[in-house]
Amino acid sequence: MATKQTVTPQEIEKIARLAKLHLSADQRDLYTGQINAILEHVQTLESLDLSDVEPLSHVLDLSNISRSDQVAPSLSREAVLANVPVITLEGASRERATDGEFILVPVVLKTGP
Amino acid sequence: MSPIIRERLQAFPVALKKQGELNAVITDTSSQALEQLDASPDGPLSGLLLAIKDNLNLVDTPTTAASRTLEGYVSPYTATAVQRLLDAGAAIAAKTNLDEFAMGSSTEYSCFGPTRNPHDHERVPGGSSGGSAVVVATALVEAALGSDTGGSVRQPAAFCGIYGLKPTYGRVSRYGLIAFASSFDQIGVFARSTELTAKVFEVIAGHDPLDSTSADEPVVHFDYSEERARGLTIGIAPEYDHEGVEREIRERYHDLIHFLKGQGLTIKEISLPHTAHGIAAYYVLTTAEASSNLARYDGVRYGRRVHAPANLEALYTDSRSSGFGAEVQRRIMLGTYLLSAGYMDRYYIRAQRVRRLIQQDFITAFEEIDILVTPTTPTIPFPIGGKVNDPMTMYLSDVFTVPMSLAGIPALNIPAGTGANGLPIGLQLSANYFGEETIFQLSRFLEQNYST
Numbered sequence: 242m243a244t245k246q247t248v249t250p251q252e253i254e255k256i257a258r259l260a261k262l263h264l265s266a267d268q269r270d271l272y273t274g275q276i277n278a279i280l281e282h283v284q285t286l287e288s289l290d291l292s293d294v295e296p297l298s299h300v301l302d303l304s305n306i307s308r309s310d311q312v313a314p315s316l317s318r319e320a321v322l323a324n325v326p327v328i329t330l331e332g333a334s335r336e337r338a339t340d341g342e343f344i345l346v347p348v349v350l351k352t353g354p
Numbered sequence: 355m356s357p358i359i360r361e362r363l364q365a366f367p368v369a370l371k372k373q374g375e376l377n378a379v380i381t382d383t384s385s386q387a388l389e390q391l392d393a394s395p396d397g398p399l400s401g402l403l404l405a406i407k408d409n410l411n412l413v414d415t416p417t418t419a420a421s422r423t424l425e426g427y428v429s430p431y432t433a434t435a436v437q438r439l440l441d442a443g444a445a446i447a448a449k450t451n452l453d454e455f456a457m458g459s460s461t462e463y464s465c466f467g468p469t470r471n472p473h474d475h476e477r478v479p480g481g482s483s484g485g486s487a488v489v490v491a492t493a494l495v496e497a498a499l500g501s502d503t504g505g506s507v508r509q510p511a512a513f514c515g516i517y518g519l520k521p522t523y524g525r526v527s528r529y530g531l532i533a534f535a536s537s538f539d540q541i542g543v544f545a546r547s548t549e550l551t552a553k554v555f556e557v558i559a560g561h562d563p564l565d566s567t568s569a570d571e572p573v574v575h576f577d578y579s580e581e582r583a584r585g586l587t588i589g590i591a592p593e594y595d596h597e598g599v600e601r602e603i604r605e606r607y608h609d610l611i612h613f614l615k616g617q618g619l620t621i622k623e624i625s626l627p628h629t630a631h632g633i634a635a636y637y638v639l640t641t642a643e644a645s646s647n648l649a650r651y652d653g654v655r656y657g658r659r660v661h662a663p664a665n666l667e668a669l670y671t672d673s674r675s676s677g678f679g680a681e682v683q684r685r686i687m688l689g690t691y692l693l694s695a696g697y698m699d700r701y702y703i704r705a706q707r708v709r710r711l712i713q714q715d716f717i718t719a720f721e722e723i724d725i726l727v728t729p730t731t732p733t734i735p736f737p738i739g740g741k742v743n744d745p746m747t748m749y750l751s752d753v754f755t756v757p758m759s760l761a762g763i764p765a766l767n768i769p770a771g772t773g774a775n776g777l778p779i780g781l782q783l784s785a786n787y788f789g790e791e792t793i794f795q796l797s798r799f800l801e802q803n804y805s806t
Contacts, residue, residue, distance in 0.1 A: 248691065252691075253687065256687050256690050256691045256694070257687060259690050259694070260645065260674075260686050260687055260690040261652075261667075261670045261671050261674050262671065262674055262675050262678070262683055262686065262687065263671045263672065263675040264675075264683075268680075268683075272683070272684055272687060275684060275745050275746070276684065276687065276688055276691070278745075278746045279637060279688060279745065279746055279749070282633070282634055282637075282746055282749075283634045283637065283638055283701060283705075285631070285634055286631055286634050286635065286638075286704050286705065286708055287700075287704070289631065289708065289711075291704060291707040291708070291711075294707040294708075294710050294711060295707070295710060296703050296706030296707050296709075296710065297706050297707070297709040297710035297713060298537065298706060299537055299567075300523050300524075300537070300713060300761060300762030301523060301524050301567070301569060301762065301787075303524075303566075303567060303569075306566040306567075307566075308563065308566070316430055316431065320430040321430070321655070323428070323430070324426070324427055324428060324430065324655070324656035324657075325655065325656065326426060326653060326654075326655075326656065326657060326658065326659035327426055327659075328659055328661040329661055330661065338659060344654060344655055346654055346666060346669065347662060347663055347664055347665055347666045347669060348664075349666055
């Protein structure tokens with residue numbers, strides 16, 4: 242049975258970009274087929290008349306739960322920096338991406354034109 | 355402190371190695387537990403060896419979620435449910451294998467390789483909490499924690515022949531559990547008896563200020579009463595008893611219902627008309643939630659980072675693409691699509707409306723019955739490799755467990771003997787919100803009186 246094509250390989254590529262994933266051509270084609278098969282099953286929900294049914298986002302009747310405005314200890318800087326990723330630099334030396342105070346990332350903002 | 359527990363912890367690495375082929379454990383934490391044994395408090399779980407699924411944080415141990423994305427990550431804190439086990443005197447000996455980020459029904463989608471079913475090594479143990487189910491089934495530990503989003507405790511419990519409880523949504527704090535689909539995720543318990551399942555459940559249940567969705571409802575203590583069990587009204591539903599269910603499972607289900615009738619319990623046929631739409635609604639809502647929850651794995655603060663010195667976009671994309679396995683990528687993309695502009699009403703909002711219909715089915719049913727009895731799975735454990743390349747078929751194996759997850763009601767797999775080929779058969783007992791104690795009553799009654 243042929244699967245209905247709801248999404249095209251081009252749309253799958255666009256979705257992957259939005260989700261910050263890079264796909265090979267093989268992955269793109271594989272996922273296109275599999276996601277279309279899932280969507281075909283999902284579309285069976287379109288046979289239901291839901292005009293009078295309110296959406297349910299959460300099963301318990303909880304709303305606007307807030308904590309008291311009190312300062313409490315959280316993770317120390319040391320504990321957080323201990324988990325910073327180790328990266329492999331040129332010459333294959335490995336180093337934690339931190340200067341001991343901050344987490345290091347590529348330059349995002351550049352100064353001046 | 356019992357000297358036996360010390361010896362068992364010392365012997366644990368050897369015992370684990372003996373069942374190494376099953377690949378149920380990611381991290382052996384027995385030496386850490388041994389070091390902490392003298393400081394371990396006396397409590398209801400003293401002297402017991404436990405395991406936890408490796409998507410639960412335990413301080414100073416790696417938490418992998420079976421994903422390359424989390425390589426190098428060491429938990430800086432302990433999950434509330436795990437802390438409650440430790441405070442109750444338990445020793446935590448292992449962190450167990452799972453489908454990556456708990457997404458799967460077979461424990462095959464793990465970056466550490468598949469876990470095997472102890473009853474037949476060529477078959478899956480179920481999933482996603484397959485490792486926890488296996489270490490309990492093989493008696494390596496007494497009990498284990500898993501997490502259940504759409505059946506990930508109940509289905510592996512059925513495939514491995516043990517008890518597996520998914521509590522009411524919000525009953526157990528999710529603080530420290532790696533999030534998959536936050537409006538579904540619930541920590542559950544595996545054990546080999548009703549009594550111990552209930553005991554561990556009572557330790558981990560209860561409100562936690564660190565999880566704003568945890569329920570502030572009293573936990574009813576389980577005290578077995580045969581009289582109460584015999585007074586329960588049992589519901590059966592045709593939507594769970596049809597030709598799509600393997601013959602052996604149906605026969606066992608009919609046999610158990612027949613037994614209950616013979617014992618004088620009231621059996622009532624009820625209808626849950628929207629059951630068949632459960633899978634579609636479930637996979638829309640959970641992939642949408644997952645795509646949002648897994649956005650946090652950006653390669654910046656912890657876990658895997660692919661070095662891209664000049665380009666932040668490449669850092670994100672390269673780290674995520676090489677970190678996530680195929681099933682996780684598929685679900686992130688599906689969820690991203692379903693939530694994208696123009697499709698939200700067609701898929702996501704529609705699925706939320708179906709979720710209400712399924713909840714309403716159960717609310718109506720529990721006006722007439724105390725416990726719903728159904729099969730846990732439509733099939734016996736399937737062969738390793740049988741469904742990995744066909745996600746839609748894999749998803750359909752959750753057909754009898756996702757409705758309870760959509761509604762958020764509690765459900766327990768009970769072992770109901772084995773079929774002709776020696777593979778376990780599981781049946782599922784479900785109750786209304788916060789009805790765990792009622793489930794335990796029927797479960798204990800069956801444990802004492804029903805034999806296959």
